[in-house]
Amino acid sequence: MNAYNESASIPILTANMLTKSYGSAPVLNCVNLTLPAGRIIGLLGPNGSGKTTLIKLAAGLLTPTSGEILVCGRAPDEVTRGLVSYLPERTYLSPSMRVSETLDYFADFYADFDRVRAVDMMSRLGIDDSVRLRTLSKGTKEKLQLILVMSRNARLYLLDEPIGGVDPAAREYILSTIISNYASDSTVLISTHLISDIEAVLDEFLFLRNGGIVMQSTVDDARERYGMSVDALFREVYRC
Amino acid sequence: MLGKLLKHDMRAQMRVILPVTICVMISAILCTGALRLAFVLSDIAAEPEGFAAVLSTIFMSWVVLFVILNVFILLVYPTIALISIVVHFYRNLYTDEGYLTFTLPVKTRSILTSKFISGMIWQLVSYVVLIALGAFILIFGTSPEHIVNLSGIRSFFDVVGMILGEYGWLAFTYLISLLAGSFYGIAALYLAVTIGCVVAKKHRVLASIGVYYVINMIMSTMMSVVSFIIVAVATAMNESAALYVSSIVSAAFSIVFTVAALLITVYMMKNKLNLS
Numbered sequence: 001m002n003a004y005n006e007s008a009s010i011p012i013l014t015a016n017m018l019t020k021s022y023g024s025a026p027v028l029n030c031v032n033l034t035l036p037a038g039r040i041i042g043l044l045g046p047n048g049s050g051k052t053t054l055i056k057l058a059a060g061l062l063t064p065t066s067g068e069i070l071v072c073g074r075a076p077d078e079v080t081r082g083l084v085s086y087l088p089e090r091t092y093l094s095p096s097m098r099v100s101e102t103l104d105y106f107a108d109f110y111a112d113f114d115r116v117r118a119v120d121m122m123s124r125l126g127i128d129d130s131v132r133l134r135t136l137s138k139g140t141k142e143k144l145q146l147i148l149v150m151s152r153n154a155r156l157y158l159l160d161e162p163i164g165g166v167d168p169a170a171r172e173y174i175l176s177t178i179i180s181n182y183a184s185d186s187t188v189l190i191s192t193h194l195i196s197d198i199e200a201v202l203d204e205f206l207f208l209r210n211g212g213i214v215m216q217s218t219v220d221d222a223r224e225r226y227g228m229s230v231d232a233l234f235r236e237v238y239r240c
Numbered sequence: 241m242l243g244k245l246l247k248h249d250m251r252a253q254m255r256v257i258l259p260v261t262i263c264v265m266i267s268a269i270l271c272t273g274a275l276r277l278a279f280v281l282s283d284i285a286a287e288p289e290g291f292a293a294v295l296s297t298i299f300m301s302w303v304v305l306f307v308i309l310n311v312f313i314l315l316v317y318p319t320i321a322l323i324s325i326v327v328h329f330y331r332n333l334y335t336d337e338g339y340l341t342f343t344l345p346v347k348t349r350s351i352l353t354s355k356f357i358s359g360m361i362w363q364l365v366s367y368v369v370l371i372a373l374g375a376f377i378l379i380f381g382t383s384p385e386h387i388v389n390l391s392g393i394r395s396f397f398d399v400v401g402m403i404l405g406e407y408g409w410l411a412f413t414y415l416i417s418l419l420a421g422s423f424y425g426i427a428a429l430y431l432a433v434t435i436g437c438v439v440a441k442k443h444r445v446l447a448s449i450g451v452y453y454v455i456n457m458i459m460s461t462m463m464s465v466v467s468f469i470i471v472a473v474a475t476a477m478n479e480s481a482a483l484y485v486s487s488i489v490s491a492a493f494s495i496v497f498t499v500a501a502l503l504i505t506v507y508m509m510k511n512k513l514n515l516s
Contacts, residue, residue, distance in 0.1 A: 022514070059343050061515055082345030092339035094332075096255050108244045109344050 010073040012037050012156050012187040013058055017067035020053050020211075027053045029211040030067065037155070038184050040201055042230070043191040045208035046238055051191040052089065054208070055158045058189075059086040072155060082110065085154035089161040091141050095134035099127060099144065106148050118151035121177065139170055146174055150181040157188040163197055175201050195231040205230055207237055241346040245354035252332065253362050256324040261369055264317045268373040271310035275381035278303045282384075314373055321366035325359040326429045334437040334444065338515050348510045352430070352502060359426045367422075413487035420494035427501035428455050434505045438512045455501075463493045 015033035019026055028050045035041060043051050056062045057069050060076030071080035093102050099122070106113045122129060127136075127144055136144065146162060159178070163171040171194075179201055182188050192198055199219070207215040214237065215222075219230055226233050281300040332341050333351070341351060378396070383389035403411055432455055436448025467489050474485040 056515075061339065061342055061513065063511055063513075078345050078347050081343050084343070086339070086343045088336075088339040090336045090339065092336050094252065094337055096252070101251075105248060108248070109241070109346070 011035055011070075012072060013189070014070040014073070015054075015057075015067065016070075018054075018057065018064055018069050019066045020050075020057060020062060021065045026065070027211050028057070031211070031213055033206070033213060033216070035187055035189065037187055039203040040178070040182070040188045040190065042195065042198060042202045042205040043189055043208065044193065044195055044205055044230075044234055046193065049208040050211040051208055052160055053211075055086070055160050055189065055191055058156070059084055059158055082112075083155040085110075085149045085152040085157045087146060087149040087157070087159045087162055089164060091133075091138075091145065093133055093141070093145060096132060098130060098132050099136075100129040102133070102144065102148060103129065106151070110152050112153040113148075114151050114153060117181070118147050121147045121151065125173075139167065143170065143173070146177060150177050153183060153186075155186055157182060157186065159188065159190045161192055162190060163192060163194055168197075171197050195234050196229075199230050202230065207234065209238070241344075242350045242354055245344075245346060245350055246358055249328070249332075249354050249358035250361065253325060253328050253358055256328070257321055257362055257366070260317070260320055260324070261366075264313060264369065265373065267310045267313045268377055271307055271314070272377050272381035274303050274306050274310070275377070276387075278307070279384045311377075314370060314377075318363065318366040318370055321362055322425070322429075325362055325426065326433060329355050329359070329430055330433050330437070330445070330448070333509070334433065334515070342509075342513065342515070349506045352506050352509065355430065356426060356502065359430075360423065363422055363426060410483055410487070413484055413491070417487040417491040417494070420491040420498070423498045424459075424494040424501070427498040427505070428452065428459070431455060431501040431505045434508050438508050438514065459497055463490065466493065 011034045013033065013035040015031045018028055018031040018033070020028040031050075031054070043054065045051050053062065057064060058071060058076065060081055068075060072083055074080050097105070103115055103118060106118070107115050119129070122144070125140075125143055125147075127140060127147075133141060133144075142162075146159075149157065149159070157178075162178070163174050175198060178188060178190070190198060190202075202219050204216070204218050205222070206213055217225075222230055222233055226236075228236070278300055281296040281303065331337055332355070342348075344351070379389055379393060380387060381389075382392055429452060432452035433448045435451045436446075437444045439451075440447035467486060470489050471482050471486050475482040
């Protein structure tokens, strides 16, 4: 691992005057952000506030219109993609693959992939590794994807709406998987609008509105300062 | 990492191309069997009278139609292979699968190189299969008297020997030109799909097809103009050299266009990508 990855002084994720526009409309507008290591951070905001765009920029799927975004002090490239474990809000595995082939795929490309951990989690969920993905239900596919993503020992986990489309029992499983699998020097950035479900696992949160950060705080500070839960605070801030 | 990308691309493309290839092989075997049956029926149909002769004539016309259909399947097989190569490229990069492909810890140019090499390999495999199955039909299905058409094989090699003896270099340059054309064909399709998916927010496949026709029109025009000038000059100097020059110019153009198309594609993938 490179020296800059191990340096505790370098934030996991930094954004400096980060702007992303599609056409003339900015989706993110001059965002400044620093995320330290060892935190579970909620990226919260209504639809269209720029959550997914911020995550895609950090994952290296989009290039900034202006400003910069740095992962472990480095602009997104093939090196940072090895440090980031990204879970998009959609199924990105080919339906023609077998479950065992998805494990081979991750083991081939990610040096930090822990196959034993993945197989263990899959067996606990009763996922047969010989079946093709097209035969799995949507919920099982989402769980499999989360298992693959959380079986990496990454520095930054980017989870875009990981609990958006699943039932409450599955939500519980997903959140416990996240908590029990991330290392103490890693950061988890979770984008969601289901705040009450994830509030218990969050250390910090960011509120996004119209492409800008309107609040960044630890959960404890917010509760102390405003005397309400993050969920209630969210409703207050985004009251229509 | 290129090796790993290549392994997974080859495997993914094989899932589609292999079943198609097996179907085409079965079709070629059936076609050969139908041709042999046609020889038997033609003997019966040659009888001047009798119900059997009428029936065999009707049956033989069906056999002929079946043979034509199978030959058609064989001829379109490389095109089917090419389409599946491009569909894999599109799906793996510009649909939901792109979220995984573009977040792998590999260089963008490695992703494209892998797709290009695997595409070329499968395209060449389709040509080899086409030639092998064509030879199979000609050897086993074209002799009325024998199962193996030995005289046909001998004649074929006589003709090939004559061509190589008299026009060996020309055949070689023509083959190189065909190969380079295949390189360009895939690179142009990849570029068209990339431009189509970057530019269009909706109907990306339709946009890609449109872009492909525009690219092909521009390239064909450029190639025709330059080839015409160079061949005209070559013909004026030495008439027999014109054919060689034409093949070499075509190959050189294809290689230059291939490199340009791949460079533009990788630039767009790196800088203009926007997976919706």
